[in-house]
Amino acid sequence: MTLLDVRQLRVSFHTRNGVVQAVDDVSFAVSQGRTLGIVGESGSGKSVCCYALLGLIPMPPGRLDGGQALFDGRNLLTLPPAELRRVRGNEIAMIFQDPMTCLNPFLTVGEQMMEPLLYHRGASRLQARERALALLEEVGIREPQRSIDAYPHQFSGGMRQRVMIAMALIAEPRLLIADEPTTALDVTVQQQILQLIADLRERRNLALIFISHDLGVVSALADDVLVMQRGRAVEQGPATQLFAAPRSDYTRQLLAAIPRGAKTAPSLAQPQALLEVRGLTVEFRSQQGTLRAVDDVSFDLQRGEVLGLVGESGSGKSSLGRSLLGLVRAGGSVRYAGEELLGKSSAQWRPWRRRMQMIFQDPYASLNPRMTIFDTLAEPLLWHGLADRSTVERSVLALMDDVGLARAHVRKYPHEFSGGQRQRIAIGRALATKPEFVVADEPVSALDVTIQKQILELLQQLVARHGLSMLFISHDLAVVRSLCDRVLVLRRGRLVEQAATERLWAAPEADYTRQLLAAAAPAL
Amino acid sequence: MTEPVDATQEQGTSLWQDAWWRLRRNTLAVLSACLLLVMALACIAGPWLSPYGYEEQNLLLGAAPPSAVHWLGTDGFGRDLLTRILYGGRISLMVGLIATGVALCIGVTWGAVAGYCGGRIDAVLMRIVDILYALPFMIFVVLLMVVFGRNLLLLFFALGAVEWLTMARIMRGQVQALTQQEFVEAALSLGLSQRVILFRHLVPNALGPLIVYTTLTIPSVMLLEAFISFIGLGIQPPQSSWGSLIADGVETMEEYPWLLIYPGLALSVTLFALNFLGDGLRDALDVRAAKD
Incomplete structure (x- = not known):
């Protein structure tokens, strides 16, 4: 029996930059014991269409332009606030991405x-x-x-x-709306939570709406799927059919963007160690005691190699990456091209900074919001004397070509760009000094899948074009597999395993690696 | 960056321009800003244009109510009240601006250094701020006035020295939060010097709340000056400030109410305008609002 029947829902947001049609003529239905998966990238309106049902959209700027939502025969959109509140929580419940804030x-x-x-x-x-x-x-x-x-x-x-x-x-409740409930979790935990949600749905005969950007997760859980793009329903239908034979281009694009399979590009690694790390240890002292974030880690990185570093949150992978660049204090030994880097003063570091750079996770936080793209890219060039006032404009424009940004945008500010474009800017800044070695710390995990794919391709091209060596830090095993020549697995600060990528996938040695790989196996 | 810009390049809107745009749409804030401008111009030009000097006495006239000759009346010595208010406005506004400027300079530098360096330097700098906070600052100002005499420059300095403490705290908090941001780490990994990071990357991003606080500090400094003059330690006759005029007015409140009403009005209107402008700036500079 259909529990919730939404017809021709339209929601818009009225801001000073104009009207945004957040949900445009979307219809869907869900019955008890069934699951509807709503898939889309950020800004597709997938959350808005559920929040609107529960009266959780701030109005203004939001506005309900039409449609109806029959829940058990009552139209939620016209229900008086007091009655809607009774429905919310009692009959319809929600779970969110970040439980801590809720x-x-x-x-x-x-x-x-x-x-x-x-x-x-x-x-x-x-x-x-x-x-x-x-x-x-x-x-x-x-x-x-x-x-x-x-x-x-x-x-x-x-x-x-x-x-x-x-x-x-x-x-x-009879209807449960889950908005990206596993996005903030590690893969192994994500698996458990998905299992739990599936069990509960069976046991309680719940109707479930599962909102996610992750097609793999949705395919594991949903009976029906609704694919949204820019507020419109691009495709909807039974999950098996939709994933097996997608009809719309956008769905096909989404499916194609999911990283899978082995690295296709040939390895460019040369048999010569660029980086030799021995007994690396990073400790954070606080009042509660000393936390050993990285514990006695040793590895080599060859010239031209793309080395993956995987681990769950708190495994110390970011600390490891930062310690190589001297951004956090570390013990042990890091030899770069034969020269010991640890223990250098910041003045001694300076000539080395040019040769090693970092790309950060969050393209919204890694760019100074008050500097134009020109200033951001010109700064390292001028600082390291790679260009002077007369040549800097040409160098900056060349850099923009290199990372695939339109030259016309050079005088704009970061907030005027999308996430993927910002990440291109950040990559451009890291490459400005023509480094040989780059640490990329989760560079694509804040991006939508289709954008993620573009950025990964860009990184791959840049590695080949400039002969870069890269330490690629990620929690996403599929991404690592598609990009890296060799992989380090880190757990609670310790190196659990290191092996060539395909050997690791074929025959993982450590139990932990096996667990990770099992949890990350795509359901598609 | 002064090179000629290629015609095909699109100009971006900086966050400052964005904030300015939003401020202009806030009618109350714009009106307040206009009013402050008019007030400031009047105070600068008024005493020159006025046919009366601020200390020119007319003992025969005495305290006269507002009339066509003396628009706002005269005080007990027959001095033109309008001229004295405008002259007093110069001093009050100047106290507000200079003392706040002093506070801003000390506070920004102090707070930014503390917040950025962290550790022991931060602890020492901020403990000094705590200690100064704990001193009864009015007594400090009064003591300065008593020991060194009533000196206008000293007054600026004393008020500024009191007000920078909060600025330093705000700045430290801002810088501390920003230091965690990845763009600062990026600057570090580019090998930029500490000074460049601090003044190019951190301070401009931390200024928003400080600008707002500044517009709220100016009135509080002006009030302090009024208070100090009111208790007879600040500006002394024949010079005037709004505070001292109010003090004079209070003594003869019942016989000559205009001597209290008009200086009081000038002070309150200015303070209101500054507060409204501050509110407008806060809304305009709010980062969360900037993202919508």
């Missing part, structure tokens, strides 16, 4: 879970507590008796997401 840090998990029962259902404290305990047990929280009195920050990311799910379920 939990009140000042209340124990138990108190937050019991709240709706105490205030809306008039349950006694004892009943409510028992109910909460049962639910925590159901979502797989260990020792619910103890956890119920813990505060949100005492849980890990995955456990927190379980708590969020338990909270969403406490009022026995």
Whole structure:
């Protein structure tokens, strides 16, 4: 039986830059026990169409332009606010990407879970507590008796997401909307949460709307899929059919952008070590004690090699990358082209800075918002004396050609660019000094898949064109496989395994590597 | 970057231009800015244009109510009140601007260095700020005035020395937050010097909240000056400031109310305008608003 039937929904946002049609004539339906996956890239309107149903769009700037949403026969879009509030939480519940921002840090998990029962259902404290305990047990929280009195920050990311799910379920909703619930989680944890959501749907006969940018995740869970692009429904239909034989170009594009398979370009590694790392250790001291982020790591990087570094969050992979460039203090030995780098003063570092550069994860944070692209790219050139006032413009424009940016944009500011363009600017800045070695720290994980694909291709071209050596840090195994010649696996600061990429995929030696690979196997 | 720009290049909008655009659409803030401008011009030009000197007495006239000859009346010595208010405005506005400027210079540098260097330098610099905060600053200013005599320059310095503490704290917080940003790490890995990173990458990005705080500091400094003059330690007759005029007016409030009303009005209107402008700037410079 159809539980939610949305017809011709239209939502727009009215800003001073004009009107944005966020959801344009989108219809979908979901029945009990079934899952609808809504897929799209950022800004496609996939979240907006669900938030609009629940009255969670701030108006203004948002505006509901039309359509209806029948939930059990009632039109949610015309429901008075008080009644909509009753529907929200009681009959429709949501879980979000970042559980930490949705939990009140000042209340124990138990108190937050019991709240709706105490205030809306008039349950006694004892009943409510028992109910909460049962639910925590159901979502797989260990020792619910103890956890119920813990505060949100005492849980890990995955456990927190379980708590969020338990909270969403406490009022026995019939429809659950999950907005990117596993995006912030590590692969192994993501797998567990997806399994949990699938189990709960079966057991409780829930209707589920699963919003995600990740086609692999959606294909594992959804019965029906809706693909959105710029507010429009590009394609919708049964999941098996849609993934097997996509009809629209955009869906095909999305599917093609998912990195899969081995590296196609030939390895350019030369049998000559550019970087020799021995016993590298990074420690962070705080009042709680010393945290060893990188623990006795040794490896070599050949000239021309693209070396992958994979690990889950907190494994120390970023600290490792930064310590090679002297951005965090480290112990051990890092020899670059035969010269020991650790222990250099910042003045001694300066000539080496030209030769090694870094590309950062977040293209929104890695560019100075008050400098034009010209200034951003000219700064390293002028600083290192690679260009003077008369030649700098030509050099900057050449750099922009190199990373595939239109020359006309040179006087613009970062906020006027999309994420992918910004990452190109950041790559351009890193390449300005013509370095031999680049550390790329999750350079594509903040980007949409289609953009991710373009940036990966760009990196590959640049490696070949400039003979770069690269340490490519990522949590995404598929990306690493498509780009890297060799891979290091890091866990809790220690090197678990290192091997040539295809050998690692074919015959992983460490248990942890096997776990990672199993969790990351694409469902498609 | 002064080279001629290629005609095909599109000009971008900087965040400052964006903020300026938003400020211009805020009617209240624009009106306030105009009013402040008019007030400042009047204070600068007024005393020259006026047929009366600010210290020119007319004992025969005494305290006269507003009339066609003396638009805002005269005080007990027969001095033209309008001229004295405009002359006093010069001093009040100057105190506000210079003292705030002093505070801004010390505060920005101090806070930026503390926030950027961190560690022991930060601890020492900020403990000094804490200690100065703990001193009863009014007593500090009053003591300065008593010991060194009533000197206008000293007054600027004293007020500025009191107000920079909060600026330093704001700046430190801003810089500390920005230092975590990746563009600062990028600058570090490019090998830029600390000074370039601090003044090219950090300070311009930290200025927004500080500009807002500045527009709120000017009125508070002006109020402080008014207070110091009111208790008889600041500006002394025959010179005038809004504070000292109000002080004089209070004494004869019942007989000659205009001597209190008009200086009070001048001060309040200016303070209101500054506050509205500050609010407008805060909205205009708000980063979250800038992203919509």
